[in-house]
Amino acid sequence: MGGTEIISSIKKILPDFTALLVEQRHPDEIFIKVSPQIFKDTALVLHKILPSPVMMLFAVDERKLGGVFTVNAVFVHLKQAQWIIVSMDIPQEDPHFDSLAKNMHSATLFEREIWEMFGIEPKGNPDLRRMNLHDEVWPPGNFPLRKDFKEMQARGLSEFKFNKVEGVGIFEVPVGPVHAGIIGPGHFHFSVAGEPIVNLEIRLGFTHRGVEKLFEGKPCVEAIRLAECISGDNSFAYSVAFAIAAEKISGMLISEHAAYLRGIFLELERMYNHVNDIGGMATDVGFSFPAAYAALIKEAILQLNEKLTASRYLKKVNVIGGVSIDIDESKKTIIFNSLEKIKKDFEELIKILNFSVSFMDRVDATGTLIKKTAQDLGIVGLVARASGIPTDLRKYFPGVYDQAKFKMMTQEGGDVLSRLQIRFSEFTESCRLIEEFTRKLNDCRHTQVNPVFKQASALGYTEGWRGPVLCWLKTDSNGLIQRCKIVDPSTHNWQGLSYAVLGNIIPDFPLCNKSFNLSYSGNDL
């Protein structure tokens, strides 16, 4: 479906719809510019007909160029492999727009973010509390992602107000942001009636580093190293998403060889994280033997990473236009030999867990996220697949995955067990994919070309182990980054966690949390 078809199907629902501009910006990106008056309706119609949650919703400060803020909403049309970007210009005097949040839940957090970072008010959003700029640190009236923001202007500080659940026998249990384990900081505010959880409010933003601001003004070639540091357990996926965006801007096409290499490393990253989470779930229910076993497998994968790339976490591997290291015959043997052993160990691990009644009793029917809730919240990635939503960028935007006959995994349960089983089957599938890719690696060396950047924007995306990692990039005529918007799958899925735990008892929360295993740094940016 090209741009015209999209427009005609919008017109079926909105007869007097007119777009200011419709453009096929890249082979997989349709750009639609509309006036602020019909932005909300357009977004809602797209949300309904595609159907897609809003994958990104973000503002760009273009006041220097046109005296306006631009707000973009990104939707994905999975069946046609198209990203649809709806854009509008908001005049800089009294910036505001009609909130989408009441009709489309997945827009809520993005609107709060636009409000706190740019001071553009989403009129009608019921919740405009700030997320990453904490009221205890940032006085109101500071909008750091505006281009003219220099330093924090101090006025009064206030306190964050949590949602209150009232009633006889309701207790509040605040947990965090400092936890007993070595994990990121997040504050969990439980309201409980006895042990069962009535409400959970998650407050994040403690690792806000201003990553998006850091990108601004940097050349793409340097910034890819910054992209790797956004979320440490996802560093390769981030570098791929960023590289794809930059390659689209500069009009480069990477060689098939490089695409296979990226596939191999993406799957290696998925494997070590999946087995780490499986071990983590075992730890959280006090099942120490399989936890130790999973740690061994993870270590074997990390050592394989190091042998292949000299980096356990696959950093400094990706460059714009390809991959900086190559896999020769000797490395191929290392891959096959290591995978053989890893596969055997993993099968053993699955067997131990599947045959343990005490373990299965803990994970089965715990932390259920039903399909309807997941769809309404715009849940993505692994968690969505566990709730029965068939969404995987590797299937719909396959690239080299097509040649390897990639098989998407879904489960219907939506509970911890489903998320565990998704990890089981994705791990095995990743093993197969790596072997397939390695066999297909041809000897034609990719040639390094120096990318030429121009003033343009593009969306980079890839399916990381948690879900789609998105990176929208805009460069100026010198090739310097004007704006880089990152969306981690965690941003969508943190809300899913606070719904999945409802009705579960407090001691089961760590297990539910581990089955999601979301990123703090990827969310807080």
Next chain:
Amino acid sequence: MIKITLIFLQLVFFIVIAPFLSGLITKIKNYSKMRRGQSVFQPYYNLIKLFSKGQVVSETASWIFRVTPFIVISSVLTVALLVPVFILSNPLYRMGDFLVIIFIFALGRFFLALAALDTGSSFGGMGSSREMFISSLVEPALCLVVFSLFMQFGSTNIFVFSGNHAVSVASIVGAIALFLIAIAETSRIPVDNQETHLELTMVHEAMVLEYSGRSLALIEMALYVKQMIWFFLIAQIIFPIAAPGSINSSALFFWGLWYLARILVIAVVVAFIEVLVAKMRLFRVADFLGFVFVLGAIAAICAILGV
């Protein structure tokens, strides 16, 4: 004079050996996970470290918080004096009743639960409520086991079965029930998890989260001794042993060896359960202790039938 020495010896015996059992269990767990792990003597180092540290007491805490460690340790040590190890016949004879032991333990637990509520932290409250939930299920099952012992020996006095009695079906079933109770009482997997760092899942650990330094050392010591008392009682029922027949040194040596080995056997079993089983969902503990209750009832019926 000899009696006082024996009483003193018995206290020293429990205090010196008890931390080793926990260290041993941790060591076995680590070996079975293909890890080297900490030394078996780590619990001693921890205690020494904690005793030489100062402590932090919350401003909102009352006197209950301060006295609780002493109540806990003294209740446990009192029980240590009531079980027959060295003092087989002594002035405490009439007091060494199983029911008394249950309720002396309950005294310590009651104060620990109060102290956890005292500081007003949310974890302490959760810990107390869970501990009370579990102990309210443990006590009826325990009473049934005691009842079965009464049917066998005609008394609930512990000194009655300190001798070399015959092992019957009733005592085996009773010992198994007692073993499962001991797991719950000493906060081990699958009821509780001593090694967890997850505050939200803790039971006993949540209650003592606010303690530090010497107070924490006393509470940990109490847990070690309590665990050893339980192991000892179970051993006494399922592997009965009489006082050494002769006083010559080699006989005493082998007697002592067997005496300790029985306790070690139980510690090894506990360690393997910790490795092989996942922790139960909190409310599943009710099913587990319900099962123990049934075991207790079976033991009592067997005892009545005389098998």
